[in-house]
Amino acid sequence: MATKRVEGLLRKLAPEVLGVLLRRHRQFDACEDAVQEALLAAALQWPSEGVPDHPRAWLVTVASRRLTDAWRAEHARRDREDADFAALQSDPLGPAPDERAPSADDTLTLLFLCCHPSLSPSSQLALTLRAVGGLTTAEIARAFLVPEATMGQRISRAKATIKAAGAGFSMPPKNEREARLRVVLHVLYVIFNEGYTATSGPSLQRRDLATEAIRLTRLVHRLLPSDGEVAGLLALMLLTESRHTARTGPDDALIPLAEQDRALWRDDLIREGTELIAATLPRADLGPYQLQAAIAAVHAEARSSEETDWPQVLALYELLERVAPNPMVTLNRAVALAMVHGPRSGLDLLATLDADERVARHHRLASVRAHLLELAGETVAARESFKLAARQTTSAPEQRHLERRAARLSAH
Amino acid sequence: MKYMLLIYENPGTREAFFADEKLRAEMSAYVDGLRASGELVDGEGLADPSTARVVRFEHGVPAVTDGPFMEAKEYFGGFMIVDCDGIERATEIARDHPPLPGGGAMEIRPLMSGGGSED
Numbered sequence: 001m002a003t004k005r006v007e008g009l010l011r012k013l014a015p016e017v018l019g020v021l022l023r024r025h026r027q028f029d030a031c032e033d034a035v036q037e038a039l040l041a042a043a044l045q046w047p048s049e050g051v052p053d054h055p056r057a058w059l060v061t062v063a064s065r066r067l068t069d070a071w072r073a074e075h076a077r078r079d080r081e082d083a084d085f086a087a088l089q090s091d092p093l094g095p096a097p098d099e100r101a102p103s104a105d106d107t108l109t110l111l112f113l114c115c116h117p118s119l120s121p122s123s124q125l126a127l128t129l130r131a132v133g134g135l136t137t138a139e140i141a142r143a144f145l146v147p148e149a150t151m152g153q154r155i156s157r158a159k160a161t162i163k164a165a166g167a168g169f170s171m172p173p174k175n176e177r178e179a180r181l182r183v184v185l186h187v188l189y190v191i192f193n194e195g196y197t198a199t200s201g202p203s204l205q206r207r208d209l210a211t212e213a214i215r216l217t218r219l220v221h222r223l224l225p226s227d228g229e230v231a232g233l234l235a236l237m238l239l240t241e242s243r244h245t246a247r248t249g250p251d252d253a254l255i256p257l258a259e260q261d262r263a264l265w266r267d268d269l270i271r272e273g274t275e276l277i278a279a280t281l282p283r284a285d286l287g288p289y290q291l292q293a294a295i296a297a298v299h300a301e302a303r304s305s306e307e308t309d310w311p312q313v314l315a316l317y318e319l320l321e322r323v324a325p326n327p328m329v330t331l332n333r334a335v336a337l338a339m340v341h342g343p344r345s346g347l348d349l350l351a352t353l354d355a356d357e358r359v360a361r362h363h364r365l366a367s368v369r370a371h372l373l374e375l376a377g378e379t380v381a382a383r384e385s386f387k388l389a390a391r392q393t394t395s396a397p398e399q400r401h402l403e404r405r406a407a408r409l410s411a412h
Numbered sequence: 413m414k415y416m417l418l419i420y421e422n423p424g425t426r427e428a429f430f431a432d433e434k435l436r437a438e439m440s441a442y443v444d445g446l447r448a449s450g451e452l453v454d455g456e457g458l459a460d461p462s463t464a465r466v467v468r469f470e471h472g473v474p475a476v477t478d479g480p481f482m483e484a485k486e487y488f489g490g491f492m493i494v495d496c497d498g499i500e501r502a503t504e505i506a507r508d509h510p511p512l513p514g515g516g517a518m519e520i521r522p523l524m525s526g527g528g529s530e531d
Contacts, residue, residue: 151450396524
């Protein structure tokens with residue numbers, strides 16, 4: 001229990017401590033390594049020896065010492081005692097316990113740095129989880145199901161790339177900030193989805209990613225309370241997460257929304273998500289996360305799948321398609337259209353996607369088509385389409401689910 | 413996303429590879445590069461097909477045969493598993509592989525994942 005509490009505290013303090021170090025020493029890669037070492041030291045000591053009175057100052061002190069040690073070793077290796085080193089020696093290293101409260105902007109600046117456009121998406125995820133989330137390389141590797149060495153290399157490479165890009169610890173210029181924030185939100189959304197879509201069993205540790213993404217998005221929402229898309233993303237995560245227990249059966253089989261036991265949905269998350277999106281929509285500039293959250297809220301308020309307000313869902317998808325046109329949105333709109341105007345209308349809309357190479361061979365197109373064909377009573381075509389979808393997916397639980405739906409139609 | 417890159421060689425591939433010092437250096441630089449980028453998850457080379465054994469199921473009964481069991485022009489010679497941003501990047505990784513002497517091919521196959529979406 002003490003370990004859990006310490007872990008939570010360390011994750012909260014991680015970006016603050018890194019912020020303090022970066023303000024003093026600038027060098028992102030070296031500072032990040034030093035903070036990671038300090039976090040590891042604390043994770044070993046604090047559960048047994050107790051949390052120090054000033055945990056942040058403790059971490060800053062230990063991390064600064066590690067930084068000095070690393071630099072000293074580096075300089076010794078180069079056999080060079082230059083002015084830099086002398087300057088470092090005279091720098092008072094141990095911060096006073098009254099170290100000023102870290103600026104809230106530090107965390108935001110750090111997020112922008114970790115989601116720097118020069119990085120590949122997978123590197124942005126890894127670096128964000130480590131530098132802002134305070135997770136260890138081993139934890140991140142376990143969550144992404146890769147060897148620790150692979151993840152360690154990815155993080156080192158990401159830090160080297162940031163250094164090479166000359167990106168410093170400062171807020172992006174005003175005219176870039178909006179676009180850069182979208183990247184940060186996307187990274188948080190992907191982290192959430194990696195965790196949310198994980199089924200149980202060997203991938204259980206991936207679940208932590210959903211919790212972590214919600215925690216980080218809450219943090220960003222606290223820092224930017226007036227940004228509608230940040231609020232929208234947080235609401236979307238809460239509303240989606242509320243269904244987590246209901247989305248899989250006892251054998252890890254996926255259960256579609258329409259068949260889920262809604263008694264298993266988490267009311268607390270639904271309430272928080274719904275209140276948040278209801279408060280956001282009237283005042284903020286409309287954006288895709290807010291609209292997706294609004295759709296999730298409509299589903300959440302239906303006590304049974306039959307009571308779903310499909311005209312409302314359809315109207316929201318139409319809006320979403322205008323704000324952020326994307327074939328995946330069209331796919332979802334086809335389902336809503338079918339529920340309002342009958343399966344034929346949905347199928348007609350799907351036919352327009354066959355020529356779109358972004359989705360033409362995606363299993364979602366075949367599975368949505370199969371579902372609508374089933375609703376239209378075209379059993380044979382529906383079965384073929386489910387089988388096609390089962391071949392196209394790269395997810396084992398989805399494949400199992402789609403094969404079952406195909407088999408269910410054969411039995412009739 | 414994880415992909416397996418299946419490497420298909422032919423009978424002359426290894427011989428030519430070991431005779432070519434420059435190619436061997438390119439190969440080790442290639443692997444080092446993938447390791448350094450944090451994309452290489454695993455990889456192995458397979459021994460010659462003549463050392464293989466095959467268990468074949470005929471009507472549910474396993475029958476064992478020693479190699480060489482086929483006179484294929486191309487056979488499975490090794491694999492790499494990479495974890496990268498998508499099939500485009502995986503394809504780029506395969507294209508960057510030093511040219512396999514005497515032809516050969518690489519097949520890029522997505523690995524099945526454990527997560528899934530319920531809608």
